[in-house]
Amino acid sequence: MEQSLHRYPSPDGLRVLMASSEAHPLIKTGGLADVAGSLPIALRDLGQDARLILPAYPRAARQLREPKTLCEIKVPGARSSVRILSGSLPDHDLPVYLVDAPEHFAREGNPYTDLSGRDWGDNAERFLLFSRVVAQLAQGLPALDWRPDVLHTNDWQTGLAPALLKDVPGRPATVFTIHNLAYQGLFDRATFDRIGLPSSLWGMTGLEFHQRLSFIKGGIVFSDRVNTVSPTYAQEVCTPSRGCGLDGLLRQIGTRFSGILNGIDYREWDPAVDPLILQPYDQGNFGLKAENKLDLQREFGLTRNEGAFLLGYVGRLVEQKGMDLILGILPGLLQDPDVQCVIQASGERPLELAIQTLAAAHPRQVGVSFGYDETRAHRIEAGCDAFLMPSRFEPCGLNQLYSLRYGTPPIVHRTGGLADTVVHASPAALDEGRATGFLFDAPTADSLWQGVQQALTLYRGNPEGWRRLAVTGMARDFSWEASARCYLQLYADAIAERRLAGAQSTQPEAA
Structure with a gap:
């Protein structure tokens, strides 16, 4: 493990950009937020340079510590420039970038649904824009002066970022984590045509899933490594009864797919020191x-x-x-x-x-x-x-x-x-x-x-x-440290896969 990581140049450890549609404590609807808010911190505790990017929902922007405008970038599909805000979590020095596109994300409440509980009608456009920005930042922005070794995307809302990076020379290694395969980001063909994705991405080997656009399939097909959040679930989703129609694809990618158990943050969840309960105990x-x-x-x-x-x-x-x-x-x-x-x-x-x-x-x-x-x-x-x-x-x-x-x-x-x-x-x-x-x-x-x-x-x-x-x-110890070490190995495997693929693509064809 140490040998494989030592090969990758960075005085501050491996550079990891984690992209998520939610992260605790900035905004949370479920377990994804807990993972996105905890895993980068655990990676930093292990000496890695992990950073987080998510949309600039109003609730998230209000809580960002020491916010500042890093830069503005042009993004296809956006009527105006998109601001990149930088800061950190309210209670930790984890670097955070927020994608400030008010037309897409300046909506109070749930990140995915309106007040009646129905999906926002432009979710495809919203999270395509987010994925486009993530893909740009993963290639390095001059104003940032930082470029990740690994882009770690999570769930369907970020699944298009690996697809958008697939032919980019010198791109970072990509890892995609499935937190719940039942939520796939499915839209009709008309949406694919409307939002301006390259036509080459349509098809069985791309984003098409039974004549529909599948965001999650982008993450699965185009990432160097794919994982889900427990070993048993990784086995279950490779079966027809739990695979939500994607079991064949997951079986097909073979050893590129694995399961890593989530951890929990014992700084947040420890009854011995929990300030939110009446009586601490151990x-x-x-x-x-x-x-x-x-x-x-x-x-x-x-x-x-x-x-x-x-x-x-x-x-x-x-x-x-x-x-x-x-x-x-x-x-x-x-x-x-x-x-x-x-x-x-x-x-x-x-x-x-x-x-x-x-x-x-x-x-x-x-x-x-x-x-x-x-x-x-x-x-x-x-x-x-x-x-x-x-x-x-x-x-x-x-x-x-x-x-x-x-x-x-x-x-x-x-x-x-x-x-x-x-x-x-x-x-x-x-x-x-x-x-x-x-x-x-x-x-x-x-x-x-x-x-x-x-x-x-x-x-x-x-x-x-x-x-x-x-x-x-x-x-029992279910702290994030053990899980973070497993992710470090997954990152090393993804980097090795990326380098092997790059070396093969530059070899001259046989006469």
């Missing part, structure tokens, strides 16, 4: 966690009862996340007056209405908060006894990692990153001190019910066993 004083439980019950208007079994959920209300499975079992669970549930979620309106109806029928047992609130998410992790995560599929998942750190054993479907990070509380694993949570094998309400019943039985019947389960999870 493995040595696990009993103090109960104070956070009582505080959470008070906050949500639940019966204050330290002995109640309090379940938590934080996430989106979409089919993938399995909220319908939770709703399928809660009426039965709530017949027990000492079972409670706290939910923080947003998404599909029918699920919101169903949760509201349930909470209205059980106001002292069910607490609900719609929307995302970072502070409340911390308090739910610290205050609940167990965390529900019955996702039908889960590329990596972060909430189960937060739950482990906070001694809140997760109850999860055995899939993707959940299977990679949670050790099931089988009798043998409990006896050996390896268990950290509960896994069930089928994404059904019955299987989830069995998982919750197993957790409830251990919680009530063996309090010391429950404490050992919780503190074992707290001791």
Whole structure:
């Protein structure tokens, strides 16, 4: 590893430009923001020169520390010049570049949808422009006096950048990370014709996907290395049942595709020093966690009862996340007056209405908060006894990692990153001190019910066993450092691939 990186010239380590459509704490809708806000910092901690670029949404621009205009550039498809703003994260010296194109990004709220929850009608134009700017910056801008060795793009919103760079001499190595293959950035052929992409990019070997334009396919086809966010999910998406129509392509690229497990930022998520919770605690004083439980019950208007079994959920209300499975079992669970549930979620309106109806029928047992609130998410992790995560599929998942750190054993479907990070509380694993949570094998309400019943039985019947389960999870190391080292190796592989391809392209043809 050290030898391979040593060959690449940079006194400040490998130069990495990470492109993302969101990054915590500037703007966040999901796990992508956590990764984009944490991985570059972990890379810098390892001595690399990592930097971040994302659109200049108003919320992001307001939070940028020491912002200044770096330059203005001409971009095809933009009516006026695009400003590049530079600064850093509010709480870290990570260099950040914002793409300031008001016509495309000066919209309050969600980066992808309007206030009614519908996709912005010009998303193709918006993220093509972003990809064009990323591709320009990856080639080096005079005002920047910096050029990356590796361009690391993430999800469909940045997938066109590697495609735009494919024939650029001396381009950086490219890495593309799939955070959720179900979101592909699909548009009709008329959109492809309208937005001005080179006609050579249309076709089965380019951006065409069943006669539609696929942004994510650009990242997969044209990047030197492609990965997703857990080893098990990488295997799953190579099958027809989980590949969302792209399994054949992922199998075809072979060893260029892999899985690297996400980490979490223990500076943000550590119950021993978390300023957002009432009572800090750690493995040595696990009993103090109960104070956070009582505080959470008070906050949500639940019966204050330290002995109640309090379940938590934080996430989106979409089919993938399995909220319908939770709703399928809660009426039965709530017949027990000492079972409670706290939910923080947003998404599909029918699920919101169903949760509201349930909470209205059980106001002292069910607490609900719609929307995302970072502070409340911390308090739910610290205050609940167990965390529900019955996702039908889960590329990596972060909430189960937060739950482990906070001694809140997760109850999860055995899939993707959940299977990679949670050790099931089988009798043998409990006896050996390896268990950290509960896994069930089928994404059904019955299987989830069995998982919750197993957790409830251990919680009530063996309090010391429950404490050992919780503190074992707290001791697991899912910090970003290990993941960042894996990404360094991926970058080295991408650079080697790029150099090999460049050498082959310059060889004279045989007579």
